[in-house]
Amino acid sequence: MKRMHIIVHGRVQGVGFRFFTQQQAEENNIKGWVRNKPDGTVEAEAEGEPQKLDTFISNIKAGSPFSKVTDVHLQEINHLKNYKQFSTVH
Template identity: 50%
Template structure:
């Protein structure tokens, strides 16, 4: 069953390759959606995929891309509408 989630990632997650890491993990887990930096130094992720893949993706996001990154919190909210995306991309706005 498909699951759609919206995530806010807090910690040292900007300037450490986090968006690129997120995109790679999304492709590995067959996740569609997007990732972007926020003005408050957090990272925002919109992700949709099979429920088991979403869980695996969330666990990878909690780990972070490298020792230079530090994820202190991942807020996950389930979204009840489909995302209608067919790939995973980095948003720059």
């Protein structure tokens, strides 16, 4: 298992990006959360099997149909939170 902190830059608010992120998490059995930040970015924490987490991150980098991802900052976190699900945080 691996845990990542993710910040997504670009046109990612008001375009269904959090919903898209949640869908990608469910498809890849990723647990954690996603939320909009006041600076216009989207922040997420994601835990899962390394290969599935890599697929999840690749899909996030590609973006949803209405978004335009310009940059993704990734930071691996050494300890797991053992999230039970993936949720949207407000």
